[in-house]
Amino acid sequence: METDNNTSTEDTSARGDGVRRKVWMASLVIYCVIVIVGTLGNGLVIYVTGCRMKRTVNSVWFLNLALADFLFTAFLIFTIISISQDYHWQFGEFMCKMNSFVIIVNMFASVFLLTAISLDRCLSIWVVVWAQNKRTVRKAQIICVCIWMSAMVCSTPYAICRRVIDTGEKIHCGYSASITLEQIRILGIFRFVVGFLIPFLVIIVCYVAIAVRAGRLHRTRKQRSRRIIFSIVLAFFICWLPYHISHFIELKAHTNPDLQNIVLIVGPLALSLAFMNSCLNPILYVFLCDEFQKKLRQSICFVLESALAEDHLSFMSSRSLSSHLSRFSRKSDSAAPLERKDTAISLNFTESKVVMTDERDCEH
Numbered sequence: 001m002e003t004d005n006n007t008s009t010e011d012t013s014a015r016g017d018g019v020r021r022k023v024w025m026a027s028l029v030i031y032c033v034i035v036i037v038g039t040l041g042n043g044l045v046i047y048v049t050g051c052r053m054k055r056t057v058n059s060v061w062f063l064n065l066a067l068a069d070f071l072f073t074a075f076l077i078f079t080i081i082s083i084s085q086d087y088h089w090q091f092g093e094f095m096c097k098m099n100s101f102v103i104i105v106n107m108f109a110s111v112f113l114l115t116a117i118s119l120d121r122c123l124s125i126w127v128v129v130w131a132q133n134k135r136t137v138r139k140a141q142i143i144c145v146c147i148w149m150s151a152m153v154c155s156t157p158y159a160i161c162r163r164v165i166d167t168g169e170k171i172h173c174g175y176s177a178s179i180t181l182e183q184i185r186i187l188g189i190f191r192f193v194v195g196f197l198i199p200f201l202v203i204i205v206c207y208v209a210i211a212v213r214a215g216r217l218h219r220t221r222k223q224r225s226r227r228i229i230f231s232i233v234l235a236f237f238i239c240w241l242p243y244h245i246s247h248f249i250e251l252k253a254h255t256n257p258d259l260q261n262i263v264l265i266v267g268p269l270a271l272s273l274a275f276m277n278s279c280l281n282p283i284l285y286v287f288l289c290d291e292f293q294k295k296l297r298q299s300i301c302f303v304l305e306s307a308l309a310e311d312h313l314s315f316m317s318s319r320s321l322s323s324h325l326s327r328f329s330r331k332s333d334s335a336a337p338l339e340r341k342d343t344a345i346s347l348n349f350t351e352s353k354v355v356m357t358d359e360r361d362c363e364h
Contacts, residue, residue: 020264024083027268031080034275038073039281042066060140064147065113070279072106075099076275082173089173093164096173101159107274108151108195110281114142114236115199118206125213154194156209157187185251192244200236207233232284239277246270 015285045066046330049059078099082089087187089096120140161183175184246267 023268027272028080030272031076031083031275034272034279035073035076035080038069038076041279042070042073045282047225055137055197057135057137057140060137060144061113061117061120064144065110065117065281069104069114069281070112071102072275072278075102075106079103082143084096086170087172088170089164092173095162097159097162099173102161104158104191105148105151105155108154108261109148110242110278111195111199112147112151113144114281115202116147118203118232122206122209125210154190158191161187167274168294181251181254182217182319188244188251192247196240196244203233203236235280235284239280242266242270243274309321 003072043066045062049063049066051058078095079090091099119134124135161175162173163177165172165174165177246263249259250267253263
């Protein structure tokens with residue numbers, strides 16, 4: 001009887017190890033996809049909003065959101081290397097603290113920016129006159145600086161508590177042994193309240209107000225607004241809620257050993273889902289923007305035209321090229337009198353404009 005119990009326990013342990021191995025492989029693959037998609041997507045957003053689009057309040061929000069997600073996915077590479085070596089940390093204690101700090105600071109910055117975008121959209125719809133007069137790029141930039149500073153302050157305790165733990169066979173990056181379970185619980189509650197609960201409530205209130213306002217608009221615009229609102233709130237809720245729940249289950253597992261297997265399976269998947277939000281942000285907040293889509297198409301077309309222009313000319317024969325140039329010359333000659341006439345009219349208009357400007361200056 002005792003032998004049967006031991007055999008059953010070994011089989012259960014073997015199945016548990018197999019499940020954990022599959023979860024480990026799945027989370028590693030998801031992390032790699034997040035790094036590739038998040039880096040490319042957010043890098044493209046940074047290029048378009050920073051170089052191609054006109055500097056507006058929305059472009060400032062999107063640029064900072066993309067920067068937060070880009071840094072988040074860039075530093076995720078260290079976590080991937082550690083997981084691929086069975087959670088062995090080989091980058092030293094400084095990078096252990098820095099990696100945790102950067103990941104958490106960008107998590108807070110991303111959440112705070114999502115909240116700021118929601119508030120901005122709500123105010124722009126409900127208080128139109130105020131938004132037109134007070135909603136400036138400079139104020140948006142100042143708010144972004146305050147968001148980054150607040151995110152750094154909120155993330156500092158998590159970096160301080162991180163240490164490199166040498167177990168003899170492996171080196172792990174985790175909480176210091178001097179940190180008590182109660183302190184870890186306080187950090188978890190703070191992260192849940194400040195990094196999820198309050199922002200989520202603000203986002204819900206804002207988009208309910210936007211939905212009420214959109215209900216008075218045209219039907220097609222109302223349906224499109226509702227789809228975007230539903231996608232934004234659902235993505236935020238699905239990505240971050242399981243992560244915080246799994247963290248509280250992990251704290252409970254210290255006193256309840258039966259929950260340890262659940263934590264080992266659910267924890268990595270919940271963390272992967274939270275990290276996935278960095279890939280969804282460019283899609284939900286930027287790629288649904290009509291102006292961004294227009295600038296992106298213009299950028300891609302410009303690159304293709306520049307790359308193919310020389311090849312196109314090289315395939316043209318000398319005869320077709322000369323005939324093309326001769327036709328262009330005849331068109332230019334025929335258009336020359338009209339062009340001279342237009343030039344004269346333009347010069348007269350410019351002179352009169354200069355005279356009017358001088359008179360206005362004299363009056364002042």
